[in-house]
Structures are given as C-alpha cells and as structure tokens.
Amino acid sequence: MSSTHTHADMLPRGTLMIAGALVLFSLTTVSVVRIANIPASASPVALRAAAGIAPVASRDLRFLDRADGAVVIEDIGRNGVADGVASVIEPGQQTGFIRGVMRGLARDRRSRGIGDMPPFNLTLWRDGELSLTDSVTGRSIELTAFGSTNRAAFAALLPGAQAKKTGA
Numbered sequence: 001m002s003s004t005h006t007h008a009d010m011l012p013r014g015t016l017m018i019a020g021a022l023v024l025f026s027l028t029t030v031s032v033v034r035i036a037n038i039p040a041s042a043s044p045v046a047l048r049a050a051a052g053i054a055p056v057a058s059r060d061l062r063f064l065d066r067a068d069g070a071v072v073i074e075d076i077g078r079n080g081v082a083d084g085v086a087s088v089i090e091p092g093q094q095t096g097f098i099r100g101v102m103r104g105l106a107r108d109r110r111s112r113g114i115g116d117m118p119p120f121n122l123t124l125w126r127d128g129e130l131s132l133t134d135s136v137t138g139r140s141i142e143l144t145a146f147g148s149t150n151r152a153a154f155a156a157l158l159p160g161a162q163a164k165k166t167g168a
Contacts, residue, residue: 016164044142046127057158060119060135061086063102071099074159076119086157097150101141105134112137124158 040049060076069091077083089095106116118136125131130151133140143154 004056004077039080045140048125048127048129053125053129054088055123056126057124057160059086059122060123061157062104062119064116071095071102095153097146097153101132101143101154105132105139105141108137108139109134120156123158124155130155 058068062076064072064074066072071089072085073087073089075083075086089098105120107148109116114136118134121133121135123131123133130143131140132143132154143151
C-alpha cells in the first residue's frame with residue numbers, strides 16, 4: 001500500500017502567506033531606512049565629544065582576581081604602575097554588578113589574547129554620566145544605564161566623585 005502526498009500538503013497556505021508577508025515587511029522597512037538615509041543613533045561617547053562634555057573625575061584601575069576569590073582593585077598612576085589598592089571585594093560581598101561587568105570585559109580581553117594588566121578607565125562626566133572604558137580594546141560601558149545602585153558601586157571607586165557631582 002502506498003500513500004502519495006504532494007509538497008503543497010506539507011505547509012498550510014496561511015503559514016506560507018504569513019511568512020511571505022513578514023519577508024516583504026522586512027525588506028520594505030530596510031529599504032525605507034536606507035533610501036531615507038536615516039542615521040544610526042549616536043553612541044554616548046560620540047554625543048559627549050560633540051557636546052564638549054568634560055570629565056569631572058577619572059581613575060585608571062586594574063581588577064585582579066585573588067586565589068581566595070576576592071577581587072583586588074588597584075589604582076594605576078600616571079606612570080602605569082600600581083599606586084596602591086583602591087578597594088578589595090571580598091568573597092560573599094554584595095558586589096555582583098562589579099563582578100559581572102568585569103567578567104564580561106575580561107572575557108573580551110581573553111578572546112583577543114590580552115591579559116589583565118592593562119588598566120580600565122573609570123570616568124565621571126560633567127553631565128553626571130559614569131563610564132568604564134577598556135584602555136586596550138576601547139570598549140566603553142555606560143554604567144548609569146544600569147540604575148543608581150549599580151552605578152553607585154563603581155562611583156564609590158572615585159574618591160570625592162559624589163561630592164563633585166552634587167557640587168558639595
């Protein structure tokens with residue numbers, strides 16, 4: 001006994017029509033954006049540069065893992081040598097945001113064959129924004145976008161940063 005079937009029976013006609021409409025919609029949207037020459041949104045770095053927003057406070061930091069699970073944050077001076085310990089995040093402290101951000105940046109560095117010795121630059125800008133920039137890859141993370149509590153975890157690494165921001 002043999003049964004015959006055709007390819008037309010494999011997908012319902014309505015499904016094919018919806019898929020075709022989705023493809024047509026996507027092509028139309030892309031065409032409109034390209035033809036109208038709609039610019040891509042600018043990065044915060046480019047917007048700050050265009051507006052001439054200057055840094056209020058800045059600090060070069062190196063994040064190192066210790067064997068006991070702690071993270072040592074070294075202050076890197078102008079000569080590129082550690083000037084001392086800015087902070088130590090002990091295992092179990094509620095600092096998951098700092099660990100998460102640094103884990104992502106470290107993964108990026110490992111994939112490029114870069115070690116943990118080059119510093120990161122933490123900058124508070126005159127407009128109140130806070131950014132962390134990898135000095136080697138140029139990758140920048142806008143920390144203010146993650147909420148005030150998470151922003152405060154990094155802002156605490158800038159001595160006097162809160163006083164400078166509020167004008168106290």
